[in-house]
Structures are given as C-alpha cells and as structure tokens.
Amino acid sequence: xxxxxQHPSRVICKSGTSVKIExxxxxxxxxxxxxxxxxxxxxxxxxxxxNEGSKATYEQGVEKDKFLINHASLTLSTLTVTSAHPExxxxxxxxxxxxxxxxxxxxGPGTRLTVT
Amino acid sequence: QKEVEQNSGPLSVPEGAIASLNCTYSDRxxxxxxxxxxxxxxxxxxxMSIYSNGDKEDGRFTAQLNKASQYVSLLIRDSQPSDSATYxxxxxxYNTDKLIFGTGTRLQVFP
Numbered sequence: 001x002x003x004x005x006q007h008p009s010r011v012i013c014k015s016g017t018s019v020k021i022e023x024x025x026x027x028x029x030x031x032x033x034x035x036x037x038x039x040x041x042x043x044x045x046x047x048x049x050x051n052e053g054s055k056a057t058y059e060q061g062v063e064k065d066k067f068l069i070n071h072a073s074l075t076l077s078t079l080t081v082t083s084a085h086p087e088x089x090x091x092x093x094x095x096x097x098x099x100x101x102x103x104x105x106x107x108g109p110g111t112r113l114t115v116t
Numbered sequence: 117q118k119e120v121e122q123n124s125g126p127l128s129v130p131e132g133a134i135a136s137l138n139c140t141y142s143d144r145x146x147x148x149x150x151x152x153x154x155x156x157x158x159x160x161x162x163x164m165s166i167y168s169n170g171d172k173e174d175g176r177f178t179a180q181l182n183k184a185s186q187y188v189s190l191l192i193r194d195s196q197p198s199d200s201a202t203y204x205x206x207x208x209x210y211n212t213d214k215l216i217f218g219t220g221t222r223l224q225v226f227p
Contacts, residue, residue: 034214034215042219043204043217043218043219043220044160044204044217046214046215049213049214059214093159093160103148104150104162104165105150105162105206105215106162107152107159107160107161107162108159109158109159110158110159
C-alpha cells in the first residue's frame, strides 16, 4: 500500500518553456501532498505544501508564479515549472500523506528535469 | 546550528554487523520522527516512523527516540550490502508545520 506515482520520470526541455509534472497517490486518498527539490548530493528542500481544493503554501524563496501547483483531487497534484531556466534543472520529488506533514509521507519516484 | 543534524559518513560496516545511524534535532517542539532510505538517483523510501520515547522495532530495523536529549537513532541489524544507501532523518514540528530533513548519512555495507 501507499504507492505514489510521478510522471514523467525524466524530461529535457528548452529554456523558456513550461513543464508539467504529475503526482498521483494510487491506493490511498492523500489529504496533503508535498513538492520537494533535491540538488546533487544535497538534502531534500520543501518547495510547497498543497491540500486538496485549496491554494498551495509555498516555502520562503520559492516563486509561486514560477512553480504552479494544483491539487485538484485527493489523488492528484501537479507542479508546473513555467519559463524554465537551466538553474531550474533538478530532481523534483512529490510526496503524499494521509493527513498532514507530521504523519508518514510516501514519496513518488521523482522527476529529473534538465533545462537546456 | 542546523535544525536536523546527521553525520554525512560514509559509515562502513561489514556484512552481518549492526549499523548505528544517529540524528540530533534542535526544535524541542518536534513530535514526529522518520527515517528514510535513499538509493543513489532514487527518491526516499520510508523505513520507520516514531512518535514517542523509547524503541520501535520493525524486522531488522529499530528506531530509538530520546526527546530529552533531542536524539533519534536507527539501528540496522544483520546489515546486508543491499542496505548500502543514504539514510535521511526527518523531523516534524508544530513550530514549523513541515518535515525538516537532515543531509543524510551514507552507509556502506561491505561483504
């Protein structure tokens, strides 16, 4: 149980384009979903927290107009990186929780974004 | 002081030995504690969660929590080469409303 999928697993895009990443909880309803970013040999950095049907809460320093998050249902959240630049290249990972941040979070397999 | 601290390692142990991974945290309001395993190039996988002081065992894994000392550890018994990975400690607090991850300890289990 507690399986989270993420699509695509890898994406290469040109600078200035937008990329959408999907995160789905396959066998449970996720009240809360989280989006993280991880640079090589660095720890996970939380970008935003989203609850179904409400606006995402972004961490300090994360541009909400650049990283658009939609949590349309209890099983689906999307992250859109708008006008991507090479510095946005990173490993983006979503996680989902039955309840909130202080309960177990189950991670998707991640999306490796490369912006050329 | 970092919010969640882990020794980066690598921690090298022989196959069959006990691996001991440690984590300290700074926020006394922390109430939830997690250990994740992350293989190179992959996403984290939940290993253990612990919420109250003491030990919690699950198979070869034992999590230990001491809130007074602000310390949480993970013991891996009968370590296997497949346990070689980076282990992330994560701490949740009412004060921050999010999980804070440590930078991870790299474990190497050699045959």
